[in-house]
Amino acid sequence: MKAAKSYRFYIGLAIFGFIFLATIGLGFFSFYLDEYTSSFGEAFSLQNTNLLESGEVLELGSRLEATKKTGTVKCIWATLDSRVFYQFGSAKCQSGVLGRAIEVTAKGHEGISIIFRVNLPWKVQIAFLGFIGLNILVVLFIIVWIRSYEALKHAAQENLSNLAKQVAHDIRS
Secondary structure, eight states: OHHHHHHHHHHHHHHHHHHHHHHHHHHHHHHHHHHHHHHHHHHHHHHTHHHHHHTOHHHHHHHHHHHHTTSSEEEEEEEETTEEEEEESSSSOOOOSSEEEEEEEOSSOTTEEEEEEEEOOHHHHHHHHHHHHHHHHHHHHHHHHHHHHHHHHHHHHHHHHHHHHHHHHHHHO
16 A cells, blocks of 8 residues: 555655646746747838838738748738738738737838737747757656555565565465
């Protein structure tokens, strides 16, 4: 009974460790994603200030097409006075685990609104998924190690018990 209790304790500790490390990793990833998305929005706004303020949707559409080809943006939803003039991806760009939505508006022309869903570069996404995968492998290794240690410990106790029984039998004989 005591062995099973310690086994559960160590498994719980390993799972807690995984959750702790995964939460820290997700927090850093989310922070980096927010900063990356924010700087993307600021850069797009600065590079296209004249087009945004003048409301030239034709030229702005060609800039959005060029932005789409970079691969960083997975969704673009651009409107002028609530009418869509450029759309790429899903109907409304929304944030997710691997991407964030950001809205860019024109200061001089309030009718223009562009929503982007920005994803981090694929190398960063792979690094994050690798971090989570590595955590899972470490937890599985710990669980297997604890189970084998507990089984070995149980077998040693059983052998000691059998030896004690044999010695007691031999003494009685």
